[in-house]
Amino acid sequence: MALAALDEAIAELEAAIAAVDASLDAELPVALSALADDLVAAAAALDEVTTAYAELEAPPTLLLEVPEAFRTPEADPLTLPATSGRDQVVLMVRDPESIFTWWELTASGVGRARAEHGGELVLRIYLLGEEGAEASEIRDFLVEDWLGSRTVVLDRPGVRVSSAIGFRSDRGFVHVAQSTAMRLPRRGPGTAAVRFARAGVRSDRRVTPMSIWDEGEWSRVPARDAAGAVATHRADSEALRDFTLGQAVPGTPSDLHVAGSHHLEPRR
Amino acid sequence: MSEPAAPTGHVALVLHHHLPYIRHPEHAFHLEERWLYEAITETYLPLIEAWRRLEADGVPFCFTASMTPPLCNMLTDELLCTRYRNHLETLQKLAALEVQRTAGTEAEGVARFYQQRFADLTALYHRIGGDVVGEYRRLMEKGHLEIITCTATHGFLPLMAGDRGAMKAQIELACREHARFFGRRPDGIWLAECGYVPGIDGLLAESGLKYFFVDSHGLLHADAPPVYGVYAPLLCPGSHVAAFARDPESSKQVWSSKEGYPGDFDYREYYRDIGWDLDLDYIGPFIHPDGIRLNTGLKYHRITGPTDQKRIYDPQKARQRADEHAANFMFNRQAQIRWLSGHMDRAPVVVSPYDAELFGHWWFEGPWFLESLARHIHADQTEIALTTPMRVLAANEEHQESRPGFSSWGGEGYASFWCNETNDWIYRYLIDAARRLGDTVRKYPKSEGIQRRVLAQAARELLLAQASDWAFIMKTGTTVEYALMRTREHLSAFHRLLDGLAEPDAAWLAAREAHWCIFPDLDPQLFAG
Numbered sequence: 001m002a003l004a005a006l007d008e009a010i011a012e013l014e015a016a017i018a019a020v021d022a023s024l025d026a027e028l029p030v031a032l033s034a035l036a037d038d039l040v041a042a043a044a045a046l047d048e049v050t051t052a053y054a055e056l057e058a059p060p061t062l063l064l065e066v067p068e069a070f071r072t073p074e075a076d077p078l079t080l081p082a083t084s085g086r087d088q089v090v091l092m093v094r095d096p097e098s099i100f101t102w103w104e105l106t107a108s109g110v111g112r113a114r115a116e117h118g119g120e121l122v123l124r125i126y127l128l129g130e131e132g133a134e135a136s137e138i139r140d141f142l143v144e145d146w147l148g149s150r151t152v153v154l155d156r157p158g159v160r161v162s163s164a165i166g167f168r169s170d171r172g173f174v175h176v177a178q179s180t181a182m183r184l185p186r187r188g189p190g191t192a193a194v195r196f197a198r199a200g201v202r203s204d205r206r207v208t209p210m211s212i213w214d215e216g217e218w219s220r221v222p223a224r225d226a227a228g229a230v231a232t233h234r235a236d237s238e239a240l241r242d243f244t245l246g247q248a249v250p251g252t253p254s255d256l257h258v259a260g261s262h263h264l265e266p267r268r
Numbered sequence: 269m270s271e272p273a274a275p276t277g278h279v280a281l282v283l284h285h286h287l288p289y290i291r292h293p294e295h296a297f298h299l300e301e302r303w304l305y306e307a308i309t310e311t312y313l314p315l316i317e318a319w320r321r322l323e324a325d326g327v328p329f330c331f332t333a334s335m336t337p338p339l340c341n342m343l344t345d346e347l348l349c350t351r352y353r354n355h356l357e358t359l360q361k362l363a364a365l366e367v368q369r370t371a372g373t374e375a376e377g378v379a380r381f382y383q384q385r386f387a388d389l390t391a392l393y394h395r396i397g398g399d400v401v402g403e404y405r406r407l408m409e410k411g412h413l414e415i416i417t418c419t420a421t422h423g424f425l426p427l428m429a430g431d432r433g434a435m436k437a438q439i440e441l442a443c444r445e446h447a448r449f450f451g452r453r454p455d456g457i458w459l460a461e462c463g464y465v466p467g468i469d470g471l472l473a474e475s476g477l478k479y480f481f482v483d484s485h486g487l488l489h490a491d492a493p494p495v496y497g498v499y500a501p502l503l504c505p506g507s508h509v510a511a512f513a514r515d516p517e518s519s520k521q522v523w524s525s526k527e528g529y530p531g532d533f534d535y536r537e538y539y540r541d542i543g544w545d546l547d548l549d550y551i552g553p554f555i556h557p558d559g560i561r562l563n564t565g566l567k568y569h570r571i572t573g574p575t576d577q578k579r580i581y582d583p584q585k586a587r588q589r590a591d592e593h594a595a596n597f598m599f600n601r602q603a604q605i606r607w608l609s610g611h612m613d614r615a616p617v618v619v620s621p622y623d624a625e626l627f628g629h630w631w632f633e634g635p636w637f638l639e640s641l642a643r644h645i646h647a648d649q650t651e652i653a654l655t656t657p658m659r660v661l662a663a664n665e666e667h668q669e670s671r672p673g674f675s676s677w678g679g680e681g682y683a684s685f686w687c688n689e690t691n692d693w694i695y696r697y698l699i700d701a702a703r704r705l706g707d708t709v710r711k712y713p714k715s716e717g718i719q720r721r722v723l724a725q726a727a728r729e730l731l732l733a734q735a736s737d738w739a740f741i742m743k744t745g746t747t748v749e750y751a752l753m754r755t756r757e758h759l760s761a762f763h764r765l766l767d768g769l770a771e772p773d774a775a776w777l778a779a780r781e782a783h784w785c786i787f788p789d790l791d792p793q794l795f796a797g
Contacts, residue, residue, distance in 0.1 A: 080697055080756065080759055080760060080763070081700075081763055084700040084703075084704070090429050090695075090696075090699060091429075092426075092427055092429055092683070092687060092695060093426070093465075093674065093682075093683060094682060094683050094684040094687050094688075095680055095681070095682035095683065095684045096682065098684070100687050100692050100695070102695070102696050104696075149692065149693070149696065151688075151689075151692070180430060182430070183466075183674075184674075185489065185673050185674035185675065185682060186489050186673055187489070188488075188489055189488060189489050189490060189491075189492065189493040189494070189673075190489070190490065190491040190492060190493075190670075190673075191492075192491040192492035192670060193492060194492050194493070194495055194668065194670075195492065195505075195668070195669040195670070196666050196667065196668055196669060197503050197505075197508065197666070197667055197668075197669040198666050235495045235496050235497075235611060235612045235613060236611040236612075237493060237494070237495050237496070237497065239611050240496060240497030240498075240499065240608065240611055240612070241488060241493075241494075241497050243497065243607070243608070243611075244484055244488065244497050244498050244515075244516060
């Protein structure tokens, strides 16, 4: 009896194995094939990632902006390092109207900003208000190179300005690097109050401030002489200025003749 | 006997002496190195000659002279001085040949003039022991010259992107070099190209400087309107460093190519030189060994007029014209100061700055003009007097306090002449290099031995690359390849030095030190900011 039961169990087991074998014969190729497809897809994805990464690491296209006309066999631009290895944007003031700004981006800086934000690479110029105030105006320039430069005409004498390089999308702007703020020169005098300082030359030849006072009345600034008596500084400043401007020489700004503000704000 | 009346106003003549540091021991004959030899022969020795004559005649005079560190280093360099002596000998030989060649012609008198002139200059050079800087120092100690410095390699500070270390190094190193050459730190500084940005005055004060110069619009566009226009200095708030501004009127009379004195038809024509005019067979030994023509310094013609048919130069007549022009310049300053003093409660100061090399090199008669001007001012009137900035600061205790505006004396008046499509690419490299050096010296604050030498040489290379001359040349389009070569070479050497800081190439370092031996006492920590 026990033997008969054992034979039956063996038969069932053989039937089960046969069923499994049959199932494997039918499904394994499909599974393997699917696995192979997955592997191919994974390899392709890996290639894509590798290519993308290689692009990230590739040196920027602008190694050195030596004007073509000045290139000589001796002046091999590659003798200078193409990059400093940091994300940076630097702004320099050229004149009351324009700035020169240059930037350099690294693979990690771009990768981080792209992953977080995406969008297109832009050079952003902020025209700033006074210290702490929001930017009064923003100007964006699409750029392609990770290493580049640009002269930007702003036509806003006296304004504070900074530049940034980063990614712009419909979610906003994320900068990779930002310059320090610089102020463009004015095209005329400022509006600070007229102040006079008393300075003397000591025996050691140092010019040293002795006292400072300020008064606001234009071209008539009361002061005190050595004896303490009130003195008065008098000058026909407007005539002096006009005299100077009337003799402007080549090399001075072309619009030097445009008078600036002459407003003075009395300090007390 | 009553005291002589105080003058109504003053004229401060400022002569900016500068040449970029050019020294090529690897070449027996180097074209750009000749700039120094020409300047010594045509400007520095003739100026010394004029000042010595004034001194001998008891004529009181005072001029301000900015002497840049590169120029002082070159004027005291043994190799360059030896080469200059050879240059003088060559000039004398050429002049002697010219006397023979021109015998019996209209030009003979001019040839004889050059022969005598080169003999006189050679005698003067030997009399001062070949020490031009020492002679300037002597004139300073006598009170005839107020000598000031300039940024260390004529670096243009507005384009240093606010890098405190880079700007500080240019200023403080210049003061230390000045003390090395003149025995005391300077009172004033000529900012290269008059390049000023608000805030720089603070760095000047840190180095003990008391004044600097700006172009007219620098003062006119100050934070507060200048009460006295450009005819009195401003004191910068906080730093109390004084800013003096250029007077446009007197500048125009000398600088202007159309209306200026140097264009007078009796003056020597700069652009006609026997180095270009005579046959190569004859002039060959006196030009570049490769046959490249150059200016020899012997020029036989006067400007004559707007024509190619130039007439023969008459030195005596030209000298007379220089004297007349000096009298005219004085007359105009008298009239100007008379008018100004009617509108001011103090004696106006007319500041007239010029490149020293204008006098003698470009305007051959310039040193005679300056000498005559000092004589006329002394002998012919009492209304105006020569002065210097320190005398002005000492005389007037009260000064308006305001900060000048960003400005330079270059084309357009700001920074665009040194930052445009021809040269703006250099700033990326200059600014990065300055940052790299600043980071490195902060990392090695107590470097010594060969490591310190590497840092010092790297600083030298960077300073030489920062000279505004290279960007200027790239813009003007003359000898551009040389400017490119110098910029590239110094930056390239800079990085090679710092790349090898851990294991320096001692032989290569020694070679760089021997070649570019400016600033022997350079402390690289100046770049730490």
